[in-house]
Amino acid sequence: MRxxxxxxxxxxxxxxxxxxxxxxxxxSTNSDKNITIIHGNNGAGKSSLFYAINWCLYxxxxxxxxxxxxxxxxxxxxFGSRLVAQVELWIEKERQVFRIQRECVETKEHQSGSxxxxxxxxxxxxxxxxxxAYYLKGSEFELSPEPILLINSILPxxxxxxxxxxxxxxxxxxxxxxxxxxIEAVRNILQLPSLExxxxxxxxxxxxxxxxxxxxxxxxxxxxxxxxxLEVNAAIADINKQLxxxxxxxxxxxxxxxxxVDKLREVQSVxxxxxxxxxxxxxxxxxxxxxxxxxxxxxxHVSQSYLIILKSKVTNLLARLQKLQDSNMIPPPIDKSFIxxxxxxxKCICGNDLSNGTSGRATIDKYLLSLGKISDSAHDLSELQKxxxxxxxxxxxxxxxxxxxxxxxxxxxxxxxxxxSKLEELHKEISGSLDVxxxxxxYQIQTTDDELIRIKGDIRILKDQLCKEEKNxxxxxxxxxxxxxxxxxxxxxxxxQQLLSRxxxxxxxxxxxxxxxxxxxxxVKMQEIFLKIISKNMFFKKVELTSDxxxxxxxxxxxxxxxxxxxxERQVLSLSFITAMASVTGGRIPLIMDTPFGRLFRTHxxxxxxxxxxxTNQWILLVQNEEVSGxxxxxxxxxxxxxxxxxxxxxxxxxxxxx
Amino acid sequence: MIKNFPDRIYVDAIDHDKYNELRSKSDSxxxxxxxxxxxxxxxxxxxxxxxxxxxxxxxxxxxxxxxxLDEKYxxxxxxxxxxxxxxxxxxxxxxxxxxxKLFEEYANYGFKFLYNDTLKGKHDKVSAIVRFxxxxxHI
Numbered sequence: 106m107r108x109x110x111x112x113x114x115x116x117x118x119x120x121x122x123x124x125x126x127x128x129x130x131x132x133s134t135n136s137d138k139n140i141t142i143i144h145g146n147n148g149a150g151k152s153s154l155f156y157a158i159n160w161c162l163y164x165x166x167x168x169x170x171x172x173x174x175x176x177x178x179x180x181x182x183x184f185g186s187r188l189v190a191q192v193e194l195w196i197e198k199e200r201q202v203f204r205i206q207r208e209c210v211e212t213k214e215h216q217s218g219s220x221x222x223x224x225x226x227x228x229x230x231x232x233x234x235x236x237x238a239y240y241l242k243g244s245e246f247e248l249s250p251e252p253i254l255l256i257n258s259i260l261p262x263x264x265x266x267x268x269x270x271x272x273x274x275x276x277x278x279x280x281x282x283x284x285x286x287x288i289e290a291v292r293n294i295l296q297l298p299s300l301e302x303x304x305x306x307x308x309x310x311x312x313x314x315x316x317x318x319x320x321x322x323x324x325x326x327x328x329x330x331x332x333x334x335l336e337v338n339a340a341i342a343d344i345n346k347q348l349x350x351x352x353x354x355x356x357x358x359x360x361x362x363x364x365x366v367d368k369l370r371e372v373q374s375v376x377x378x379x380x381x382x383x384x385x386x387x388x389x390x391x392x393x394x395x396x397x398x399x400x401x402x403x404x405x406h407v408s409q410s411y412l413i414i415l416k417s418k419v420t421n422l423l424a425r426l427q428k429l430q431d432s433n434m435i436p437p438p439i440d441k442s443f444i445x446x447x448x449x450x451x452k453c454i455c456g457n458d459l460s461n462g463t464s465g466r467a468t469i470d471k472y473l474l475s476l477g478k479i480s481d482s483a484h485d486l487s488e489l490q491k492x493x494x495x496x497x498x499x500x501x502x503x504x505x506x507x508x509x510x511x512x513x514x515x516x517x518x519x520x521x522x523x524x525x526s527k528l529e530e531l532h533k534e535i536s537g538s539l540d541v542x543x544x545x546x547x548y549q550i551q552t553t554d555d556e557l558i559r560i561k562g563d564i565r566i567l568k569d570q571l572c573k574e575e576k577n578x579x580x581x582x583x584x585x586x587x588x589x590x591x592x593x594x595x596x597x598x599x600x601x602q603q604l605l606s607r608x609x610x611x612x613x614x615x616x617x618x619x620x621x622x623x624x625x626x627x628x629v630k631m632q633e634i635f636l637k638i639i640s641k642n643m644f645f646k647k648v649e650l651t652s653d654x655x656x657x658x659x660x661x662x663x664x665x666x667x668x669x670x671x672x673x674e675r676q677v678l679s680l681s682f683i684t685a686m687a688s689v690t691g692g693r694i695p696l697i698m699d700t701p702f703g704r705l706f707r708t709h710x711x712x713x714x715x716x717x718x719x720x721t722n723q724w725i726l727l728v729q730n731e732e733v734s735g736x737x738x739x740x741x742x743x744x745x746x747x748x749x750x751x752x753x754x755x756x757x758x759x760x761x762x763x764x
Numbered sequence: 765m766i767k768n769f770p771d772r773i774y775v776d777a778i779d780h781d782k783y784n785e786l787r788s789k790s791d792s793x794x795x796x797x798x799x800x801x802x803x804x805x806x807x808x809x810x811x812x813x814x815x816x817x818x819x820x821x822x823x824x825x826x827x828x829x830x831x832x833l834d835e836k837y838x839x840x841x842x843x844x845x846x847x848x849x850x851x852x853x854x855x856x857x858x859x860x861x862x863x864x865k866l867f868e869e870y871a872n873y874g875f876k877f878l879y880n881d882t883l884k885g886k887h888d889k890v891s892a893i894v895r896f897x898x899x900x901x902h903i
Contacts (some may be wrong), residue, residue, distance in 0.1 A: 234810065400794055401889065407893050408803040409811035412837060413902045415844075420815060422844050429852065480859035489847060507903050511894060618768030 111259070112723050113695055114195040114202070117159075120175040122153045125757040132725055133746025134696075139718055140744045141725045142733070145751035150758035151727040154751070155699040159269060160258055161192040161207045163238060174211040177757050179227055186213050186420040187230065198259050205256065209234050214498040228685070250302050268687065274355045278679040279656055281668055288654040288683070294686045295623050298357045300616045304609060311605040318598040327592070339579045344571045348564060355560045363552040374540040375547075382531045399510055406507040413507065416500050419493050426490040435483045436472070438491040444469060597668065623689055624650050629658075630685035638677050638712040648681070656682060664737040673704045673715040678712065684720045695723035702732040710737055718744045736763045767828045768860040773805060776821035776872050780893070784877050786889065797890045802832045805871050806841070808878055812870030813845045817821065819873035840869045847853060 117129035132141045145151040159165045160173070172179075173190040182188055191208035201752075210233020213225050238252035250254045260268075277283055278290070370379050429435045447453055450470065457465045480605060534548040559566055632648040635658075639645060647664065649657040656678065660666040670678060680701070687694040696717070702710050714737065718724055726741075742748065748763035777900060783804050788796035798804045805827060812818060822861060833839050846863035886892035897903045 118826060144768075306879065342799055349876070403796060403894060404788075404794065404890050405799075407797045407890055408799045408807075410897055410902070411841075413897065414807070414814050414900075415841060416902065418848065419844065422848055425852070434852075483853070485843075485858045486847070492836070493844060496837055496840065504903060507897075511898075511903060526885040596810075628785040691765070 110197075110722060111196045113158075113725065114197050115699070116154070116195075117191075117193040118154075118157055118180045119191040119193075119208075120188065121173060121192050122155075123150050123753065123756065123758040124176075124760075125155070125175045128758070128760045130749050130760050130762070131747060132723065134723070135724065135746040138309070138744055138746035139721070139723050140721065140741060141747045141749075142741060142745045143727045143749045143751060144730055145727065145758075145762075146730055146753070149254075149753040151699055151729075151751060153758070155269070155697070155727055157192045158194065159195045159265075162260060163265065164207060164234075173209050173213055173228075173484060174227050177226075177697065177755075179211075179225060182213050184213050184215055184225065187211075187233065188213060188227070189233070196259060199708060203255070203259060204239040204241070204246050205252075206237045206239070207235070223474060228560040236352065248733070250417075264688065268683075269503055269697045270683070270699070278682065279667065279675045281691050283450070286654050287650075287656055290683075290686065291624070291627065291654045292652070293642065294690060295620065296666045297616070297620060299621070300612065301322055304612045304616060307605055307609045307612060310592055311602060314598060314605065318595060321591075321594075321598075327585065327588050330581055330588060333579065335579050337581060338575050341571065341574045344567050344574065348571070349566050351560055351564045355557065355564065358553050358557050358560060362550055362557065364554060365550045367551065369535070369543060369546040372543045372546065374538060375538055375543040378535050382528060382535075383533070385524050387529050389521065389528070392517055392521045392524060397520060399517055401513045402510045403507070403514060403597065406503060406510060409503055410498050410507065412496060413504050415496075416504070419500065423493050423497060426493070428488060429486065430490070435486045435490065438487055438489075438494060439472075444473065460698070469688040479614065486667070526742050537745050544649070624652070624654065626689045627682070627685045630688050634684050634688075634716060635678055635681035637716045638681060638709060639674060640706075640708040640712070641674075648678070650682075671708060673706060676701075676704050677709055677713070680717075683718060688720050694721065695725060696721045697725040697727075699727045700729055700732060701726065702728065707737070711740065713764050714740050714744070767890065769833075770861050770864050771830055772826045772867055773802075773828050773830060773833070773864065774824035774848050774864070775805070775827045775875065777823040777870070779875055779879070780825040780827065782827070783875070786879070786883070795890060797887045801828050802838070804875070806833070806838055808874035809842070809845070809871035811865045811874030811877055812872070813848070813874075815873070815877070817873040817877075818866070818869035820869050821872050824868075825894075839888040845870060 112134050113132045114134060115129060115131045117127065118124040119127045123487050130143070132140055143151060143154065156165075156170065175190065178188055187210050189208050191206065194205045196203045210230040211227040212230060215225060236252055238249040239246035240249055241247075241253070266413070278286055359474045366379075366632045368373065370383075372379075387512055394450065404742045428436065430437055447459055451458065451460045451466075453459055453465055457463075459465045459469060532547065532551065532647065536544055536551070538544045538547070628648070628650040631650060635648045636645065644660055645658060646661050646663065647659045649659070650658050656667060657665060658667045658670065658678065660669075667678075684696070687696065705713070710733070714733075750761045750763055752759045752761055783801050786796060786804050786886075787798050787801055797821075798807065833842070841864050843858055843860075845867050846858060849866060881895045883889050883892050
């Protein structure tokens with residue numbers, strides 16, 4: 106924590122507990138006499154004053170403390186009155202003055218139905234609490250819009266226990282079982298939680314980045330794709346090998362078949378039949394070619410058949426547009442370039458003269474004039490009309506052509522079917538021939554044909570497989586390219602992660618170094634103060650703040666002595682620890698102590714009075730008269746800039762300034 | 765006239781791959797009817813418009829760039845379908861983006877009809893379309 110010079114300047118209490126009416130006191134801000142002593146016997150109002158400071162700054166409410174409004178005020182007020190208790194504190198930090206104001210409202214109510222003036226209870230009004238912080242600007246105080254933030258920037262609430270404390274608290278700090286309090290004290294005073302939060306935050310971001318990277322790049326690894334590519338390439342090689350074998354089979358079967366066909370052509374008994382078959386087969390080949398061409402044309406037409414489907418739509422729209430044109434809503438669909446051409450030769454396509462002054466020229470001029478006046482939408486519709494006229498014309502052509510090719514296709518299919526039937530008949534005739542050689546050769550041709558069909562079928566299957574595998578290979582290539590692209594992106598994520606990891610390490614190192622340095626500083630200062638104050642300073646060898654922030658005291662026998670300390674010695678140790686922390690943070694925190702000397706014997710009190718004022722910039726002491734008197738009081742008074750006495754009389758405390 | 769069209773044509777994401785199934789990548793694929801994705805889109809849109817059926821879609825996927833559509837027939841037909849969706853009295857001007865969206869919705873209906881009805885289970889898809897055109901007396 107970066108503690109800059111902080112001073113309590115003044116407190117004003119208005120009807121706060123036993124402080125009836127308005128009471129105030131100013132704290133000493135003199136650096137040479139930096140002690141403010143507030144004397145008071147038991148019940149005089151020291152703890153109420155201490156509580157008022159806590160309440161004003163942090164709004165702490167102790168349920169056991171009862172009403173905050175002065176009972177004297179309540180007694181003198183009517184039932185149902187809204188009574189206000191208020192505390193105001195003036196604080197100076199870095200030469201900036203702040204005024205902190207807190208108030209609460211309680212209403213005076215009858216107790217147990219009694220109407221007796223003294224028989225009342227005070228009920229806190231939830232809507233009556235107010236908390237305001239002002240800062241001095243020029244000569245005027247201005248209201249801060251964020252009072253809680255302002256207070257935390259002046260005096261963090263988690264660090265207040267170490268400058269606002271009472272005697273009991275001081276002693277507890279070093280009691281066995283309160284080690285956690287010491288740890289928290291160091292952590293809070295040094296603001297270690299802020300550093301820890303920074304480390305946690307960086308760790309969280311690092312995790313988020315890692316998670317995002319996992320989600321984004323969870324696909325296959327490059328090596329998986331390479332493995333798959335190897336597999337697919339092997340499959341393709343295998344298919345190609347099989348294809349090559351099947352093509353050899355095909356070629357062999359074709360040669361065999363041709364051999365049988367040639368031999369059959371030599372058999373005279375069936376020669377007319379084989380000649381006829383050759384002719385029909387030639388015709389069939391031509392028909393097949395024609396059919397393929399026709400199919401191709403049909404396919405071309407199918408691709409454009411959307412124009413045919415929309416024929417009636419186009420016709421209807423053209424009729425609608427014509428109506429609009431007839432009613433002069435849109436201009437006629439004439440290209441301006443066409444008119445320009447006519448005017449260039451001053452002659453219409455029908456031969457009429459279009460020279461200036463002619464009626465034809467007048468019509469054209471009127472049309473051109475109207476073109477300039479038409480709206481965008483009319484122009485668009487005119488353009489649409491032109492396009493639809495083109496489409497309508499295309500439609501007629503394409504429909505006719507389509508019909509023609511469909512008819513041709515049907516005719517070709519019929520011819521192919523007829524030819525195929527004839528071939529089948531010829532086959533039967535040759536097969537059934539009495540000439541054994543002819544029928545045997547025909548059988549062999551048929552068998553080879555069947556074999557060829559089978560082989561072609563197998564080849565087709567293999568080609569389909571090849572096609573699939575090649576497609577797989579392409580997909581793998583695409584996947585590989587994506588992975589390689591992702592890899593570049595992933596590297597970016599890895600860089601982020603590395604940077605975050607390094608930042609985390611640096612923060613952790615800063616944290617450890619800072620905590621270690623400060624711990625040692627506290628340790629040195631704590632030992633110095635402790636040995637200065639403690640009466641048995643020859644008996645104790647050293648005081649340590651261990652690496653796990655525990656206070657360790659060692660005696661001259663080199664054994665742990667913290668558990669053997671008396672209550673007073675523990676109080677001295679705690680005081681040393683707190684003052685050391687205040688000193689390490691800059692030594693500029695005021696210390697406000699409520700009855701700190703209760704358990705201490707004279708030597709300790711003297712030592713503290715001698716040592717403490719130089720270790721803090723402001724020391725506010727709330728003491729019982731018995732705690733400091735005689736020589737001690739004289740010693741203290743020499744260093745006190747302000748002294749007050751709290752006088753309690755008839756239920757009310759009055760603050761009286763002594764010096 | 766052909767101006768201000770959006771850059772891309774979109775189809776229902778679930779149909780995107782099916783469009784590719786109907787496109788022949790070479791002339792040897794004689795059983796596949798369409799030469800380009802653009803032709804399938806226009807054919808599908810023509811079915812939807814001629815049936816007056818539109819089907820909006822939520823998840824869209826880009827099919828083609830708008831410039832794949834030709835200026836002579838395709839773009840005017842898209843605008844014609846848009847004009848057709850208005851009465852004369854209600855038509856103010858052509859909204860090119862709305863026209864494209866309208867035709868995309870016609871095509872969405874048309875494509876589902878084509879794929880799930882006309883061509884379903886048909887090996888020779890060219891013949892199936894010819895039959896479809898004959899049945900509807902378009903040819």
